[in-house]
Amino acid sequence: MCALESITIPEVKQFVEALKSEGLAQGTINNYITTISQLEDYLSKSGKSILSCNDEDVRQWLIKLERDNIDAKTRRRHLAAIRRFFNIIKKQKFDFEWPKYRSNIPSWITKDEVNNFISASDEYGLKFHCLFQLCYDGALRISEALNLMEDDLLFQDKLIRIKLPKSGKYEEEYVPIEKEATWGLVKDWLKEKRKLYPKNDYLFPGEKSKRLSRSTVDVVIKSICKKIGIPSSKAHAHVLRHSRATHLRRDGMEIDELQKFLRHSDIKMTMIYDHIVLDDIRKRLSMIDH
Numbered sequence: 001m002c003a004l005e006s007i008t009i010p011e012v013k014q015f016v017e018a019l020k021s022e023g024l025a026q027g028t029i030n031n032y033i034t035t036i037s038q039l040e041d042y043l044s045k046s047g048k049s050i051l052s053c054n055d056e057d058v059r060q061w062l063i064k065l066e067r068d069n070i071d072a073k074t075r076r077r078h079l080a081a082i083r084r085f086f087n088i089i090k091k092q093k094f095d096f097e098w099p100k101y102r103s104n105i106p107s108w109i110t111k112d113e114v115n116n117f118i119s120a121s122d123e124y125g126l127k128f129h130c131l132f133q134l135c136y137d138g139a140l141r142i143s144e145a146l147n148l149m150e151d152d153l154l155f156q157d158k159l160i161r162i163k164l165p166k167s168g169k170y171e172e173e174y175v176p177i178e179k180e181a182t183w184g185l186v187k188d189w190l191k192e193k194r195k196l197y198p199k200n201d202y203l204f205p206g207e208k209s210k211r212l213s214r215s216t217v218d219v220v221i222k223s224i225c226k227k228i229g230i231p232s233s234k235a236h237a238h239v240l241r242h243s244r245a246t247h248l249r250r251d252g253m254e255i256d257e258l259q260k261f262l263r264h265s266d267i268k269m270t271m272i273y274d275h276i277v278l279d280d281i282r283k284r285l286s287m288i289d290h
Contacts, residue, residue: 011051015036016029018084018088019084032084032085035077035081036082036085039058039061039078042061051089062075062079062082071107071231071233073231073232073233074231082094107234107236107239108234108242108243108246108276109230109234109243111243111247113230113243114136114247116228117225118133120227120228121220124220124224126185126188126189126192127189127204130186131212131217133182133185134148134160136240137177137179137182137244138176138177139262140162140241142217142238143214145204146202147202148203149203153186153190155183155187158176158177158178159175160174160177162263175263176261193205217237218237246276249273249276249277250276250277258270
């Protein structure tokens with residue numbers, strides 16, 4: 001309760017008792033109090049409190065949560081708690097809608113989280129470690145990765161050949177992979193794979209099928225994310241692709257270069273990553289201006 005010191009105890013008790021009278025579970029009540037605590041801590045940095053702030057102060061905090069890549073489920077919980085608090089304690093309605101420009105922003109994880117994710121995949125064997133490393137380094141769609149054949153690996157040129165279906169045919173594109181360590185990992189997997197699946201030319205064979213299935217990959221991804229604390233909203237097959245694109249754009253890759261690397265036919269598809277870069281700029285400006 002230390003972050004709530006500026007809110008008098010009677011008001012906190014009033015809020016808690018009101019929630020209890022509505023039949024809310026103790027866990028939900030605890031979550032709501034945590035929200036109020038975090039909001040109060042944020043407001044205190046600018047000399048305000050949850051009792052003296054205005055609606056815009058709270059809106060800025062909620063927007064900040066989204067820019068900080070807090071998952072949607074947690075943000076909805078925070079919003080529900082704030083609405084209850086405003087209604088019960090401040091006797092007023094709090095209206096808020098998430099900015100529409102964020103609706104199509106892909107979920108992504110940090111570089112440290114990517115490293116933790118790939119390291120944790122060791123538990124599932126070299127096949128999955130190699131799969132996820134290639135998905136990240138090459139920003140591969142999961143379908144592209146699962147369709148790879150051994151002869152799609154061009155070791156001398158450090159390229160991966162991708163076959164893209166277009167107009168009933170397949171067009172070939174090439175993805176550069178510059179990391180020597182990744183190619184070493186691929187070679188290690190090929191040695192093991194050829195012993196385990198001697199008659200299968202797919203790079204990532206399945207146990208009961210020619211190639212690894214998407215559903216199997218989904219199960220492994222969700223399991224790893226749960227183990228290392230990545231929100232379930234980000235536990236999907238394209239999170240490594242989105243994360244790679246985000247990291248490259250934040251590190252300064254030009255938008256047209258990123259478009260080519262991601263194999264986007266329309267640059268508008270690539271420009272969604274600019275919103276993430278704009279968030280970085282906003283954060284820096286906020287630190288400077290305050």
